[in-house]
Amino acid sequence: MKLGFYPGCSLEGASREYNESVMAIAEEMGIELVSIPDWNCCGATAAHNMDKELSLSLPARNLALAEEAGLTELVVPCAACYSRFCATQHELKHDENLHKKINGIIEKEYKGNLRILNVIQFIEEFIIDKLEDKMKFEINKKVACYYGCLLVRPNKVLNFDRTEDPQTMDAVMKKLGADSIDWAFKTECCGAGFSVSFTETVGRLSGQIIEDAVHRGAEAMIVACPMCHSNLDMRRPEIDKYNKKKSDMPIIYITQAIGLALGIDRKKLGLQRHFVPVKLNDFKPYTKKTEVENPQKMEVE
Amino acid sequence: MARIGVFICHCGENISATVDCAKVAEAAAKFPGVVHSIDYKYMCSDPGQTLVGNAIKEHNLTGVVVSACSPRMHEPTFRRACAEAGLNPYQCEMANLREHCSWVHERNEKTDDKAIDLVRMLVEKVKRNNALQPIKVPVTKTALVIGGGVAGIQAALDIANAGHKVIMVEREPSIGGHMSQLSETFPTLDCSQCILTPRMVEVAQNPNIKLYTYAEIESVEGFVGNFIVKIRKKAKSIDESKCNGCGLCTTKCPNKKNPNEFELGMAKRPAIYVPFPQAVPNIPVIDKTQCTYYKTGKCKICEKVCQANAIQFDQQDEIIEVPVGAIAICTGFDIKKTDFFPEYGYGKHKDIIDGLQFERLASASGPTAGEIRRPSDGQVPKKIVFVACAGSRDPAKGIEYCSKICCMYTAKHAILYKHKVHDGTAYIFYMDIRAAGKNYDEFTRRAIEEDDAKYIRGRVSKIYERDGKLIVVGADTLMGAQTVEIEADMVVLATAGVANQGAEKLAQILHVSYDQHKFFSEAHPKLKPVETNTAGIYLAGACQSPKDIPESVAAASGVAGKISCLFSNSELTREPLIAVVDRLAPPQYSSCTGCFMCQSVCPYNAIEREEIKDRNGNLVKQLAFINPGLCQGCGTCVAVCKSKSIDIEGYTNSQMYSEVDALLNF
Missing domain, CATH: 3.40.50.11810 (Rossmann fold)
Known part of the structure; x- marks a missing residue:
């Protein structure tokens, strides 16, 4: 089984052990986590305090890239990244004009069909039944x-x-x-x-x-x-x-x-x-x- | 030849700010058949009505179109004005230029055009109006009061004392409602039971009142003055005519560990029980879901001890049918329970209780005999926190409206607490203190100044338990929104008042409207506060919105006044807007073919068979005949009639088509 994966900065830096443990249990359960190619910063705490369009464009680019890569589910273990991704999906879903504008900024077509999963949803959906x-x-x-x-x-x-x-x-x-x-x-x-x-x-x-x-x-x-x-x-x-x-x-x-x-x-x-x-x-x-x-x-x- | 008068109303600025009324009047003057067309600032005012009346006489009008607001409020006004001027009132129509035009559009030419079109349609319709005569129907001078709380009791007593019969139906085994659960009442602190119980007894003793407790409304048919109500008398498993209320059965019942509803779960009761000592009637019921005999087939101890042989295990629900002329809905309210509040622990902490539970703790007849003791361990709480607006005025997580009674009863709770626990401290978290009412603000001042209640203006964000204490975390917005933490022994939530259980179902049975919160809707928020949109059905008390006792009682007396007015007529006048089957000259008699499809769809059983016979008594034809006393003018029969033989008076097919034609063929 193949699922999309967005590590974000934390999982590559200060929280390497989070990344390692996610990967370890995924491997044990036979799940392949595929990182989004050429992913960028989610914007996290800084962007949405400074510039709304930037705060939406950064996650939107990642989401668009994931869609381009043919992924349908995206596992986002970091709660901050998860929050930004969901907020972006929500805002663009409810504002057509904004959606078009952001697509223009990222020069990509983000469709909004991706399912974004936090680590608990990932566990509930793909891990918990196999635990026993x-x-x-x-x-x-x-x-x-x-x-x-x-x-x-x-x-x-x-x-x-x-x-x-x-x-x-x-x-x-x-x-x-x-x-x-x-x-x-x-x-x-x-x-x-x-x-x-x-x-x-x-x-x-x-x-x-x-x-x-x-x-x-x-x-x-x-x-x-x-x-x-x-x-x-x-x-x-x-x-x-x-x-x-x-x-x-x-x-x-x-x-x-x-x-x-x-x-x-x-x-x-x-x-x-x-x-x-x-x-x-x-x-x-x-x-x-x-x-x-x-x-x-x-x-x- | 039709001579139509058109009267365009400005409705102050409601219409004229958006629609060019003079232009509409001018355009209408050119419609074929219109002989008089004017505009005026307030057509519904006395001078406005006089304008209409004078024009009828002066221009010898055969029809009138008042182009103003919705016909809901003022159609009767203008029809009356026309009748006074000698025109049949049903020759008057209203074009709705306000709700259908000015309120929903911008000011521009298209809006004016639409207004002109609306007037044109009604002009074409009124040309085809017939002079109609109102229908007279008899009145059953018996009122049904649904609900036996303080509002129902007041309404029933007032109607009965006016000399009319009353049937009171109460869902619970006793009347009394929430008021019988209260300890003292604001702002006078008089004992709730002491002032209510005599009135409950009066209900039972009044020869004009027939009381059915443990009963519910099954169905309601008919119309104002002539309702037929089916009442389900739930089986009490007691023969009420034999029971003398000795109470031996309730003391001998071995199954005593059932949650006591009257004490809101803070005490236990037997499976055969009287809800509280002052219950009216003082007759027990058997809770079939708890009774050992009904569960296992063994026990029957109550039957053995009953000297009067009143226990009847095989008693069945009984459905009785009663004719009534008017209905008063007094079904009261409910409150949100503590499990509604996630931030306060979803009701998992025993010592977080709601306001009604506190009433029982403070009540001399309550589970603690009036001592304030917390439910978990029976300790006297030395620090108690009251949270006002728990769920009220909270559009994000609760309900948006103000529950109205909580500010006052919370002040009362703080006072009662201080009277009973002298060394205790009461904190009250509040948003605003809403104490608008006679002696109400003085009462809250008394709580603060004499009884030392600590009012903190701010919300409580969460309550959690730690080492036997409830930690109440809130904000003090008058002290720079700083966090306040109180280690309390007990917390009382003034939870939001909500519609009573089953309100929606009852509204559907009665065909009355209700709002998004399932409270019953009044016919007009200011001018018809105790009427519903259904003629002959009235509202009193907290089934309409949260209300305190004085307001409920006042509304109930209002309802009694309305019903007494209704009953002062020997017959009622009904609008003649009913279905009729056409009649033609012999040998056809009617275009009706006698298929009686209409009979099968009529919801009011108003359609009968009429037999046309020749001189020798031989049957020539069978026709549908519509009983004008029963027909409600719903028009279902018109829709199914294959030969187009049925019309609704005032809304005939030809009138409707003429309106459509006026739009299309211009």
Whole structure:
């Protein structure tokens, strides 16, 4: 099976492990992810604050290229890229004149037929049904699924999951045998792009997220966005400073969690690249015949 | 020879700002048959009507076309003016230059042309109008009141005290409605039960009122003055004539763990139950979905203990048919439940309750006997947060309208809380304090100044539970929109008031209109606030929009006044706009071939068989005959008649074709 793939800058840079884990589980499931030829920046946080046409043209060119390459589904793991792509598709779908104008700017014909999938939709559609056959371990840990902002908002554009209390990642983690907790900060702001300019603010915002998850006994936090990951992982010193206590709860991508359940080598999943070491192990071997039982709570070493 | 008068109205600027009225009048003067054509600023005003009347006399007019607004409001006005001037009222027609022209177009020549065309069509039609006589029908002087809340009770008592019969139908086992659930009422803090219960008893005792509880409307047929209503009396499994209300069955019932609807799930009740101690009638019903006997075939303890032999397990629903002359809809409202709010936890936190639940907690007859105790662990909350506008005035995620009663009852809740928990603190998050009403603003001031309610102007973005506390996160917009976090023990959401369950279905049964929120629509928002668009059917209380008790009671008395007016006539006058079968000279008698297709499609069973016999009594021909008392003028028979023998008076085929011709052949 062949699906379109847009890595964007994060997956080639700071979040290589996200890319590695997406590729690893895709390979395990026999899915070929084909990068858009000659892809460019999605515009991310900068373009739509500066220039509307630029912010639409950048994703539109990528989408047009994907269509030209004959792709029908496009997997966009980075939540920011996913958000920009969906926003562009939405805006151009609802404004014919704008659509024509943007086509003129990118000198390409973007038709708007592509299905854009975030990583959870990709998992739901192509991975989850095959998990039972391939799972080697149960992720028998207490986890907090953190969605952040871009994955579920704005609901009118994305039409994905419940905005205030999303559940899709929790469902995937439960399938992996994890105890995914009900907590209060699933969609609170992590500080996002202020990571560099207002690091202390990021420390406060991400700090509250980490604190609530740790307080409720989470052994790991599951994310699907490179920005969230870098704030919650890389900014841990600032977070600990805000919370006035050290926390060693690792932040792992949902694709890495799946990789662990599939028994893929930890290096191949890029788990060694995190700032907060991922010590999770002692997973319970998975046997297919029984229904997934309530996961036993095991101590973190 | 037709002599038609045309009267163009400016409707202030409603028409004249877009349509050149003088030009239209001038053009109309040239239409064949038009002998008089003028324009005037307000044709519906007294001088305007006088203009029409004088012109009829002066020019000896045979038809009048008033070119103004929609006929909905003013056709009766102008027909009356024509009648006063000696013209048959059905020789007067209206061309709608406002809704059909000026309001929907720009000012330009094409708009003027369209206005002229509209007038031309009606001139051609009115030339073919016949003088018609109104139809007289009798009135059944019995009113049906649907719903036994405070509005229904008020309407029923007022109508009954005017000397008319009333049938009250209530869906629940007892009358009383939401008001019977309230603790105290704003702005006087008098006890809700204490003022309502005597009125409930009055309903039961009034010889003019027949009360059916645990009953619903099955169907309604007929028309004003002459409705036929079918009422489904749901089986209570109790013989009401035998039951003396001793209550032994409810105390002996072993199956006591069913959610109590009256206490909004905060208490349990037996499977055979009276909803609350002051219920009227004080007769229990068996909840068949919960009763052990109905589920397993064993138990029957209530039957054994009943001294009066009133338990009837095999009782069936009964459908009764009653004739009524008028109907009052008083079906009340409902509120959004806490599970409507994702940001407040989808109703998963036990200590986030809605306003009606708080009423029960504060009520002396409630599950905590009037002590404010939180549902999760029965602790007395020391910090309580009230969230006003939960779901109201929220076009993005809730409903766009203001639920109106919440500002006042939230202030009342804060006062009641402070009266019961002296060392507690009440916070109220609000958007605006809407306290427009007699002594209402003083009441909210009292909450703030005397009872120390902490009002915070801002919205609550989320509420989550942590270590047994509810963390309420909101904004204080009067303090620079800074974030406020309150560690509360309990939260009360003033959830949006919405249409009652089944309102849409009832509206369809009654053929009355309802709005996008499923509230019943009044006939006119200002001038006909208690009437519906269907003659003889009226509205009172919160089934129309959220209303407080005084407003509901006032509307109910208004309805009673309207119905008493209706019943003061011995017969009613109906518009003669009904179907007729043509008649021709013998030997044809009629072009009707007697196929009776019309009979099979008539929704009102108005079509009968008429037999034409010769002098010797031999049957010559069978014709369709339309009963003018039953026909509603819907025109379905006209559409199916193969021989084109049926016409609707006032809308005959020849009139309709003449209108179309006037457009096409010009």
